[in-house]
Amino acid sequence: MVGPTRPQFVLFGSSIVQLSFSHGGWGAILSDIYARKADILLRGYFGWNSRRALQVLDQVFPKDAAIQPSLVIAYFGGNDSMGPHPSGLGPHVPLPEYIESMRKIVIHLQSLSEETRIILLSCPPVNEEKIRGNISQFLSELVRTNELCQGYSDACVKLGQEMGVKVVDLFTALQKRDDWMDACFTDGIHLSAEGSKIVVEEILKVIKEADWEPCLHWKSMPTEFAEDSPFDLVAADGKTTLNPSEWTFYREHHWD
Secondary structure: OOOOOOEEEEEEHHHHHHHHHHHOOHHHHHHHHEEEEEEEEEEOOOOOHHHHHHHHHHOOOOOOOOOOOOOOEEEEEOOOOOOOOOOOOOOOOHHHHHHHHHHHHHHHHHHHOOOOOEEEEEEOOOHHHHHHHOOOOOOOOOOOOOHHHHHHHHHHHHHHHHOOOOOOHHHHHHOOOOOHHHOOOOOOEOOHHHHHHHHHHHHHHHHHHHOOOHHHHHHHHHHHOOOOOOOOEEOOOOOOOOOOOOOOOOOOOOOO
């Protein structure tokens, strides 16, 4: 534990979450945007489905924790939506069970604190052709289609509407870009830097428009240790200093 205590934003989900600090990922971007404002905590688990998430929910989000997260961004569905394997093994979860698992996850998160906010990310599309070309000697054939992805995405969006929880519809958001199949993925499934930028834009839009108190948009949150100091960089006049606490000019992309 280090201080001062900041609001905690927890990213909870499968590989799209675990890899969100790789390839210019959306988790890394959020960490930059919220530098000195909130701590972005990664709880991502490659290959997991909503069943496994339920198994560890109390360990990842204990109800008796002294500090509860201000925001949880949760993503499961991509692995759930995979076609079932004949052996009965694998990550596939039938759609009705997926919906109930996500409902239980949301209920648990809502019970943590009256000020814990939730954003669900729905199942994104995939590049089916690229997936078919990714032949592995170690894995059985991956049955991932956009028809399946859309079904699980729509179910997630509908569940969020029923429960009054914010949802980012990734299936729709990524496809707004004409070249999404080539630009948004590293392997047809996982997000590239360009795909992650879309995720961040959608998350920030939800946070900015949400009627939450306190507001969790980065421009509305206080910056840690932001007071002026004689130890700041000396200005061109040689007599004053410049406080760099709120500088963002170094960012490749300027976020709203």
